[in-house]
Amino acid sequence: xxxELSTDAPIGHGxxxxxxxxxxAIAEHRIETLRDDSALKKITDFAAILCDAPIALVSIVEAxxxxxxxxxxxxxxxxxxxxxxxxxxxxxxxxxxxxxATLDPRFSDNPLVTGDLGIRFYAGMPLISDGxxxxxxxxxxxxxxxxxxxxxxxxxxxxLAADVLNRLSDSRTSAIARATIADSEGRFxxxxxSMPQMVWSTRPDGFHDYYNARWYEFTGMFxxxxxxxxxxxxxxxxxxxxxxxxxxxxxxTGEPYQIxxxxxxxxxxxxxxxxxxxxxxxxEGAIMRWIGTCTDIHEQKLASEEREVIxxxxxxxxxxxxxxxxxxxxFAARANPDFRPIADDLRQRVTxxxxxxxxxxxxxxxxxxxxxxxSLHGLLDALFQPYQTVDTARVRISGADVAIDxxxxxxxxxxxxxxxxxxxxxxxxxxxxxxxxxxxxxxxDQIVLTWREHGGPDVSRPETAGFGAQLIDLxxxxxxxxxxxxxxxxxxxxxxxxxxxxxxSRG
Numbered sequence: 190x191x192x193e194l195s196t197d198a199p200i201g202h203g204x205x206x207x208x209x210x211x212x213x214a215i216a217e218h219r220i221e222t223l224r225d226d227s228a229l230k231k232i233t234d235f236a237a238i239l240c241d242a243p244i245a246l247v248s249i250v251e252a253x254x255x256x257x258x259x260x261x262x263x264x265x266x267x268x269x270x271x272x273x274x275x276x277x278x279x280x281x282x283x284x285x286x287x288x289x290a291t292l293d294p295r296f297s298d299n300p301l302v303t304g305d306l307g308i309r310f311y312a313g314m315p316l317i318s319d320g321x322x323x324x325x326x327x328x329x330x331x332x333x334x335x336x337x338x339x340x341x342x343x344x345x346x347x348x349l350a351a352d353v354l355n356r357l358s359d360s361r362t363s364a365i366a367r368a369t370i371a372d373s374e375g376r377f378x379x380x381x382x383s384m385p386q387m388v389w390s391t392r393p394d395g396f397h398d399y400y401n402a403r404w405y406e407f408t409g410m411f412x413x414x415x416x417x418x419x420x421x422x423x424x425x426x427x428x429x430x431x432x433x434x435x436x437x438x439x440x441x442t443g444e445p446y447q448i449x450x451x452x453x454x455x456x457x458x459x460x461x462x463x464x465x466x467x468x469x470x471x472x473e474g475a476i477m478r479w480i481g482t483c484t485d486i487h488e489q490k491l492a493s494e495e496r497e498v499i500x501x502x503x504x505x506x507x508x509x510x511x512x513x514x515x516x517x518x519x520f521a522a523r524a525n526p527d528f529r530p531i532a533d534d535l536r537q538r539v540t541x542x543x544x545x546x547x548x549x550x551x552x553x554x555x556x557x558x559x560x561x562x563x564s565l566h567g568l569l570d571a572l573f574q575p576y577q578t579v580d581t582a583r584v585r586i587s588g589a590d591v592a593i594d595x596x597x598x599x600x601x602x603x604x605x606x607x608x609x610x611x612x613x614x615x616x617x618x619x620x621x622x623x624x625x626x627x628x629x630x631x632x633x634d635q636i637v638l639t640w641r642e643h644g645g646p647d648v649s650r651p652e653t654a655g656f657g658a659q660l661i662d663l664x665x666x667x668x669x670x671x672x673x674x675x676x677x678x679x680x681x682x683x684x685x686x687x688x689x690x691x692x693x694s695r696g
Contacts, residue, residue, distance in 0.1 A: 229258055237261045239349075242331045243332065244261065245261045245328070254268065255267060278314070289334035291309065309333055310330065310331035314326055314327050315350075384403065386403065387482060388481070389482075393476045393478065396417055407485070408453065424453070425452075425459045431450070461491075462484065564592070564593070584609065615646070620646065636693060671689065
């Protein structure tokens with residue numbers, strides 16, 4: 190293809206490098222002949238008259254420039270690609286109209302607009318080969334803004350563009366097209382082969398028709414042996430169905446493809462690989478190609494698994510420490526009966542901390558809790574499980590779920606454990622008919638958590654704040670940086686905790 194493959198052109202249409210590279214040598218002396226082609230000159234002369242425009246061009250867009258094979262009303266024989274209007278027009282399927290280039294954000298700062306040429310109106314019909322390769326455009330240019338072309342002018346420009354394509358397909362002039370196609374293909378292959386990743390490309394239907402040298406070097410397969418759907422055969426048998434499912438989903442929806450799988454190395458071992466692909470689309474959004482990469486992540490994957498095992502082991506030991514502390518408290522209570530009430534309270538608090546730690550700690554797939562481990566509701570469900578009954582939920586959680594992390598789980602566990610313990614001793618949970626509602630709400634950057642007791646005995650504000658109340662205040666204000674307000678209503682205690690979202694989760 191003539192356009193630069195590393196930017197906005199489709200890659201790997203199965204073009205053969207050896208067919209085009211031989212033509213590059215003759216392209217340099219052919220281009221002067223093409224520029225003076227009398228038939229193309231007649232086409233641009235007539236296009237200018239037809240559209241009542243001072244300039245008409247047959248433009249071929251190359252990697253770094255656009256070359257005018259024929260021009261009427263313009264002395265320049267080429268311009269840089271970055272200033273080319275035709276580089277935009279050639280990817281469409283119909284005439285591209287620019288009524289006033291000074292008002293178009295794509296071209297308002299273009300030197301061809303702001304400079305001496307002073308382009309205002311542009312109309313370009315794409316020149317697309319029979320193989321679907323964008324070559325450039327047949328365009329007309331005016332220095333005065335216009336609303337559009339007439340229907341007759343549009344039809345005429347399309348007919349003239351078809352004639353240009355017939356001239357380009359002539360054996361005498363096709364060398365330049367073949368050469369530029371081969372040149373672009375060669376540029377892409379050089380770039381792809383220099384990348385550390387494996388690079389591949391497919392047709393819109395997912396048929397794999399290109400792999401770079403790195404793919405064959407890694408897999409040890411013969412060139413062409415993994416075309417079509419044969420790529421799946423060198424995936425680990427346990428990953429093949431999953432990879433196919435993900436790939437079919439991307440083909441059906443156009444969504445990016447990303448998956449980790451084990452790919453067979455040339456030495457026969459399987460290595461973890463990250464596969465990614467994105468679709469390349471035309472102006473209408475239709476997929477022209479899929480471009481993908483495979484990255485060897487085997488060492489990173491193993492290191493991550495080792496870190497996860499270590500984290501699980503450390504977390505398991507911390508959990509055991511909670512159990513040891515609870516055991517020591519029980520042992521002390523047995524030796525000192527007068528200490529038992531305090532010991533029971535302390536042991537319950539340690540148990541609550543253990544539940545919070547167990548909820549947010551690293552888990553294996555088998556031990557991981559059902560609720561998301563960054564879920565406030567999931568943590569509260571775990572904390573309140575001892576207070577629930579088989580028939581009904583004594584503590585009911587509702588409202589917006591919000592994210593938490595290991596930093597906020599500990600103060601939240603202490604705070605709500607104290608509220609639940611007091612409710613069992615003095616509040617709604619001290620009666621069989623009583624219950625508690627916990628409502629979470631998002632108010633901008635603040636999270637509002639409301640504890641409300643129902644159906645309990647009449648309550649009143651205590652004369653002095655006990656240790657539990659002090660612990661609640663410590664958890665809310667000092668550790669979470671929030672505020673806590675108690676409402677001592679006759680029909681039940683209400684506690685409102687307001688805390689910043691950032692204090693609950695680092696994310």
